[in-house]
Amino acid sequence: MDFDLSDEQRAIQSLCREFAQEEVKPRAEAIDAAAEFPYDLVKKMADLGLMGLPFPERYGGAGADTISYALAVMEIARADASTAITLAAHVSLGSTPFYLFGTEEQKERYLVPLARGEMLWGFGLTEPQAGSDAGATRTRAELRGGRWTINGTKAFITNSGTDITGGTTITAVTGADERGRAEISNLIVPQDTPGFSRSKTYRKMGWKASDTRELSFVDAEVAAENLLGARGRGLRQFLTILDGGRISVAALSVGLAQGAYDEGLRYAKERHQFGQPISKFQAIQFKLADMLCEIEHSRLMVLKAAWEKDAGRRFELTASLAKLFSGETSRRVVNEALQIHGGYGFMDEYPVSRMYRDQKINEIGEGTNEVQRLVIARLMGL
Numbered sequence: 285m286d287f288d289l290s291d292e293q294r295a296i297q298s299l300c301r302e303f304a305q306e307e308v309k310p311r312a313e314a315i316d317a318a319a320e321f322p323y324d325l326v327k328k329m330a331d332l333g334l335m336g337l338p339f340p341e342r343y344g345g346a347g348a349d350t351i352s353y354a355l356a357v358m359e360i361a362r363a364d365a366s367t368a369i370t371l372a373a374h375v376s377l378g379s380t381p382f383y384l385f386g387t388e389e390q391k392e393r394y395l396v397p398l399a400r401g402e403m404l405w406g407f408g409l410t411e412p413q414a415g416s417d418a419g420a421t422r423t424r425a426e427l428r429g430g431r432w433t434i435n436g437t438k439a440f441i442t443n444s445g446t447d448i449t450g451g452t453t454i455t456a457v458t459g460a461d462e463r464g465r466a467e468i469s470n471l472i473v474p475q476d477t478p479g480f481s482r483s484k485t486y487r488k489m490g491w492k493a494s495d496t497r498e499l500s501f502v503d504a505e506v507a508a509e510n511l512l513g514a515r516g517r518g519l520r521q522f523l524t525i526l527d528g529g530r531i532s533v534a535a536l537s538v539g540l541a542q543g544a545y546d547e548g549l550r551y552a553k554e555r556h557q558f559g560q561p562i563s564k565f566q567a568i569q570f571k572l573a574d575m576l577c578e579i580e581h582s583r584l585m586v587l588k589a590a591w592e593k594d595a596g597r598r599f600e601l602t603a604s605l606a607k608l609f610s611g612e613t614s615r616r617v618v619n620e621a622l623q624i625h626g627g628y629g630f631m632d633e634y635p636v637s638r639m640y641r642d643q644k645i646n647e648i649g650e651g652t653n654e655v656q657r658l659v660i661a662r663l664m665g666l
């Protein structure tokens with residue numbers, strides 16, 4: 285067993301660390317306070333090749349492996365969770381459906397500009413009444429005269445309404461199978477489709493500098509060839525996407541926890557009480573030791589899931605375990621990092637207060653903690 289990163293993985297990690305610490309971290313507080321989408325940082329991530337990191341070079345990507353991608357998300361999240369989710373959702377949710385299920389023509393048309401970071405794309409699964417129960421979709425699409433007519437609503441869709449968003453791929457009921465069950469397919473809906481509109485971005489507790497919107501389809505029409513993958517395979521395809529997406533959300537949790545640990549450690553050394561730095565109190569030392577222990581545990585789980593994926597092995601169980609454990613790790617670590625700050629941690633000018641707000645969604649998005657436990661139990665054969 286070899287725990288060393290390859291030269292390429294280490295190079296990507298240090299490139300991302302430098303970019304995140306020098307360019308993302310100094311912007312994090314301001315873009316959070318203004319709920320401002322950071323177009324310039326997205327452009328820089330594109331210039332660095334991050335927006336298409338794990339896709340082959342022939343499709344505009346950087347040809348890196350999943351481990352490198354996970355390391356990149358960790359480094360960006362360590363500096364700012366909003367920028368990290370913009371990257372992770374773009375790669376794992378927006379672009380991967382084209383890579384896994386698109387025709388060559390669809391890959392050329394959509395994946396290439398996405399991987400180059402020239403545009404963003406949404407992944408439209410969740411609906412107001414269909415969250416964890418994603419198969420309960422009510423959005424419908426009918427094929428009439430060679431065109432799909434779409435009606436319905438999607439909720440909480442990341443990257444769906446920025447100035448550089450090209451469209452969203454959605455799930456929609458396109459009929460019923462022979463047993464009368466909903467037939468769900470994936471449809472590519474470009475942004476300029478008549479009848480397709482986006483709400484303003486939600487006012488959120490965290491991830492404030494990321495773009496999240498409700499989507500509405502009123503007799504929105506797209507061409508028959510905007511079907512992605514096989515008709516009737518839409519839910520299965522999206523669940524497959526979420527299996528991989530869990531690795532990036534888990535990486536995001538590890539990065540956020542690491543960022544909070546950095547802040548807690550720095551503050552513990554600076555803050556004096558009772559005539560000495562609070563880092564000299566065993567109570568604070570034990571907190572920091574526990575935080576480091578959990579971060580290391582989570583990081584290894586994420587890297588193992590990424591390694592399994594790169595090796596072409598089944599990775600669903602490890603990815604779910606990593607997603608669940610890192611999400612909960614981020615909660616415990618951020619909470620303790622704030623505790624180390626005392627009252628100052630409650631003040632907006634300390635990064636740990638933003639991290640505390642940004643953390644909660646790690647236990648909800650891409651499968652809640654409860655759903656993660658259900659998935660794990662199913663994969664255990666229960």
Ligand SMILES: Cc1cc2nc3c(=O)[nH]c(=O)nc-3n(C[C@H](O)[C@H](O)[C@H](O)COP(=O)(O)OP(=O)(O)OC[C@H]3O[C@@H](n4cnc5c(N)ncnc54)[C@H](O)[C@@H]3O)c2cc1C
Pocket residue numbers: 373377407408409410412414415416417439440441442443488491496645648649650651652653654655658
């Ligand atoms: C900021 C943000 C960004 C998002 N981005 C996207 C995106 O890009 N694309 C997309 O499609 N979706 C996106 N989502 C949606 C996200 O994936 C859902 O919020 C999540 O899956 C949970 O669905 P829900 O919010 O409807 O909660 P619900 O499913 O209504 O769950 C409510 C509670 O019930 C529990 N629960 C539900 N079912 C069960 C069960 N069977 N057993 C035990 N407990 C259960 C849940 O764990 C939770 O605690 C985003 C959400 C947010 C907040």
